[in-house]
Amino acid sequence: MDEHKLEQILRADMAPPADENARKRAVSLAMAAFTEEQKKKSEKRPQGFSIFSRLTGNTSISGRRETMERKTRNKLVYGGMATALALVLITGVSLTQVKNFSQITGDSGAVIRQEDERQSTLTAGAEAASPAYVVAVEAANEENPLQRWRRIQEEPAKTTVNTPPGSNAPAPSYIAQPPSSGELKKEKDGADYAIADKAIAGRASLAENMIVPASPPVQNLYVPIDPGPQPGYKDVGRDKFEDFTVNPFKSVAAEPVSTFSSDVDTASYSFVRRQLDNGVLPQKDAVRVEEMINYFHYNYPVPESREEPFLPTVTVTDSPWAQGKKLMHIGIKGYEITGEKPRSNLVFLLDVSGSMNSPDKLPLLKSSMKLLLDSLQPEDTVAIAVYAGAAGTVLEPTQVREKGKIIAAIDNLQAGGGTAGAQGIELAYQLAEEAKRNMAITRSDSSVGEMNAVNRVILATDGDFNVGITNPEELKDFVERKRETGIFLSVLGFGQGNYNDALMQTLAQNGNGTASYIDSLNEARKVLVDEASSTLFTIAKDVKFQVEFNPSTVAEYRLIGYETRHLNREDFNNDAVDAGDIGSGHTVTAIYEFVPVGSQAVSVDPLRYGSKESCTTVRVHADPNDASSPLVAKEMCGEPNVDSGNGEYAFVKIRYKLPDEKNSKLITTPVNISNARIWECQPCPAEGVCSPCPVTASDDIKFSTAVAAFAQILKGGKYTGNYTYDDVIALAQAGKGEDLYGYRAEFIQMVRMTKTLAR
């Protein structure tokens, strides 16, 4: 590295242009500090005799004492002022909470950018506001001008500002002047605010903090604090995805059992679609094959009772992308709730931070919520909590029959401010608990429906939880604990560039919910209207799959997708281990690719020294009939449990819990070579041209195979050989079927687009 070059680089002016607002703020703050400094200087009295001017210990001590006294006195005065202010605010029905994300601690303890909540004024009417404002300014000037200045400066959007008349502050011109760029917001007369204010009521429970509006809460407003993202700021390429490697082929001799959790999320598909629509190939970790497959609905046989909520349908076909290999589809479709639907209490937790302020985020979210309202019943309740600079309640739990009120609350949402996701989550859960309690009360009067109501928090965000509990583990634990109390969490993802998929997946999985990604109104309709009952009503919890392959018929297998849903073999029977949930009418498809014994496609060499049967050591009681006898290790060598083992490929086991139960139930299906619905490959018409093998199968099987192939190719195509996008298109066309909503046609278009992009 030559010095000149290094110097050139280091000296180059690479900083982005400084933000004008930031500059103004800094200058004003500096001016305030300067004025304060000058004032201090002028107050300094000469110490000792002026002739023998010298510093003595005594003077400095007395000086300190004086300072302390002044501070105590000030504390009383300003404390009193603050209390009075609080009273004025409460009685004046106008309060909110401002969260200041300030972090630097200045020299004299002036705390800037430190997270602290403090009350501030929000006007009900201009008259009520201005005195309060003046008090605030006066209190602010000497006590902590910098903090206060910052608050005031950020507030012009919601405060009807009057420059304090006759304020005796030494530096009013810098402190009280609202920036001219700020938009003065005129409030409607009599507007009320129901915003939880922790600063005033301490950390008491939410119910106490809530100030219930007197007049129609339709006018509840949540007014943003921050002007929004800074101009020129762009979130690019900071989407976060969990990193994982594709499942490899496994030898049945070494590992005959494969275990995984169900996954009905669809976020991956819509995220990928969006990227492709924008002309960008998605990053590989964004592609989760199982979510791509499960985005579509397949017409698997539907069970008839809720007690056994799904039937597994197993189909074996030849693998279209590799000769000599086979695919095993395991499809289940959840029981569809018919007749009277359980009541739902939904709490929307919306991210209204500045970053949500783009057409594909908050506005889309608002339209989506209105769509969802249509698929709810009149008795269901909806509540809205928001988080940005602060967390607040926008709408108390409200029955859907009061649609106008809900829609007005939705329309009033605006984006602005930082992101305090964690605090918002706490608030949302409190609202959900409230709704749940209320319903319990009404239900004791008239027991409505047999099934418990659905209590669900729906989190809508573009992915960042910058402030508050930043530790994802802590957040996860919180959601998990709440799940035990019967409140589930679903996640709706928006936007891109800063999308934190990994965290959202974790939250949804731990909250017994689904993670969806909303990239368009169409997708919102699919998730919130067409599939509303799947999204809302869980019919089975902790659905786990375990497939045991028969070593005498299957040499190797690999599970396509579900990498992030892998479970250990022993987790299957452990009811304490959490797994995916299935909603009403959800379909889940899992595809294994396997190599039958004797095929030339075997990729793993057989063991030279390995015995044919796999042996495992288990601990059993010495006397099988006496449970108190000591445990001894016993070698269990593959004495097949089933005689007809040669007639089966595998044995599929599914465990699930009904929504209200703690113990799991088991469904099993053997995959018989003879009776499994097997579509064999057509005989090769001519030598060497029959790859890929044409699949003759039902539309659903064909289509899901096509999606699986597409997803795998997008991920790099480690196992798909030279299967091309054209083959995918052909297979998907063949499997398009009825395609009522056009989702499958859209998929085909998407593959065409990818083909062009990947060229």
Add this chain to the structure above:
Amino acid sequence: MPEYEDAELIKRAQSGDARAFESLVESCYEVMFKMAYKWCGKKEEAEDITQEACIRLARGLGSFRHECAFTSWLYRLVINTAKDWGRAQARRPAASEDDPGYINAASAENAEDTLYAQQIWAQVSKLPDGEREALLLVMAQGLSHKETANLLGVKESTISWRIHEARKKLESALGKEKAYG
């Protein structure tokens, strides 16, 4: 000569002239911001650091003795603020550690240069504070070793040593992915 090098203006500000101070801060904001950005590589953070530095400037202007260039004094102020800021940040659980920063290192003529510059900046940000400030003052601000030493209150040989160490680290970090001749 930029306005902030005007000794008269500074003296007036020091004597308590708010107007003079205002134009002083206005004029040196940009250079402070650039310095802060070079230190941390993130726009928002640089703005926060600069803001804090402006406040410190207001409080500490009196201690400027006109013995060195005002710019150098400013650098010292910004770097100290940035270091304190960094310490304050380290105490807080940061969620965005993986943010590469320096996204705007786009002044070079072509993409390859930009990439290289980004790599260098990424490495610079990993240097220990002492080496980083020495490197930035000498290489990026063009101060002499002696000036830097005076500014930082260390021996001139220490500065030379730190620069040497910093360059060695940069070279070994970038040597592996040598994108440039």
